[in-house]
Amino acid sequence: MGQAVSALVIKMQGGSGLDQGHLVWQPGDLHRFRQGGLNIVLDVNSGSIHLVDEIAWEFLGALEKEAGNMELASRALGKDYSPAEISHVVAELLQLKSEGTLFSQDDLAAHSLPAASETQVIKALCLHVAHDCNLRCRYCFAGTGPFGHDRSLMSFETGRAAIDLLLQASGQRPTCEIDFFGGEPLLNFTVVRRLVAYGKKEAARLGKTIRFTLTTNGLLLNNETNEFLNQEGMQVVLSLDGRPEVHDRHRPFPGGQGSYKPALAKIRDFVALRPGGNYYIRGTFSAHNPDFSRDVLHLAGLGFNRISVEPVVAGPKEDYALDRVEPAVLEKEYEVLAEVCLERKRQGHPINFFHFNLELLKAPCLPRRLAGCGAGNEYLAVTPAGSLYPCHQFVGQEKFLLGDVGRGVTNISLRNHFQELNVYTRRDCRSCWARFYCGGGCHANNFSHGGGLEEIYLLGCRLQKKRLECAIYLQAQELAGEPVI
């Protein structure tokens, strides 16, 4: 049987000298996983996804054990499968290899990627229009609003300077983004309103478009805000953690009472104006609700079908930090959630769970995927005083101060540092199968948990990879019976 395989290999390869008898791949160039009865294989460098049967699955496993030696792998399967079956599997694997959809290599790893460019392009700003808040969320990374400094609101003049900087620094980019953030941005609604009007006018004058998003706890929504947000076509992110007891534990008013009921009422009224449309309910899960799929179901039960529930950002000493939970428990919970989403879809009541949305057809290009979020480079946060930071997570950390809206980025070496971060400059990302989907993780988490911008946040990586597996699995379920795309 070993000879039959060798002969087949030589025939398929035309007798060439290429690694005859071996099918090898680098760790991180191929990812196999099983979920919901499917055997899924991701060819990382081409982005191709395959479903394999049991014999092919076992053969790939045997190849891994036998360092790619096809003869030894075939022998290992010999007790359970016939020579003919094994030969067919080998033939299919070699065919896919020759097509470049399996065992493809990472051509980028050996290249040096571009060094930091002298030209600064900024395409997105997170405007902290309020360093104040009407809640006192216990897990707030902003120190309940002011990021460790004074409670303050951004003036229109500062916001206008930020928009001017963005439009001027965006170069040829036709579309820019502005997120209104905080604190609670609706505490400064008057300025938000003026800045949207100004931004739209200025962008149009320059032939550009600005996409606006507003993140809010919802409590200050009213007819006026709702009409404005809808009229301006703004994306809105609404904070609601899930079950009442889960939400109220971490999201109290300054007096200590929970905010679930009033927040839900306001959010419901707003979402009713946007059926099927442009909103996300945004919840946070922590060590206090590792069964967060129940919170997703709770939100869906309230009638919301666009949901994102995400892990809390926390120092390891906090009682709500996810470091206190076994990672496998959280991974399992994502799998449970994936089955929930599958079932709901089958029933005709789908849940759009944000982290399970994986774009396979209109996916971003490789250059985009390498650099991740762009924080500290193309994406900056602006404080009420007009200071620039790499993103909202770095605000208030003086060593990460990048500049100000008047002068732009002045800390060029720090900006260059962020610009040069990508999945190849991070040692742990280089050989990770998820690198082209993840983009290197969150810079802030990598710094605070991993100890440096070039490090990684291990738990963050595990959860990211599990979410990606679930997203791929859900797409595989949908595509299993379809022609290849």
Add this chain to the structure above:
Amino acid sequence: MSGKIVHIKTIVKPDLKTTLATGGCGSCQTSCQSACKTSCTVGNQVCEKK
């Protein structure tokens, strides 16, 4: 090999590598992974050109 069982079914074949030459226009949305606003990976993003 006709009439044989197919052991491997390819369901997506995007050919990511070619985008190294064709991509990089920068038009797509900024992504953020961090847990404070709706965050997403580049994998969740959509190419604006396509």
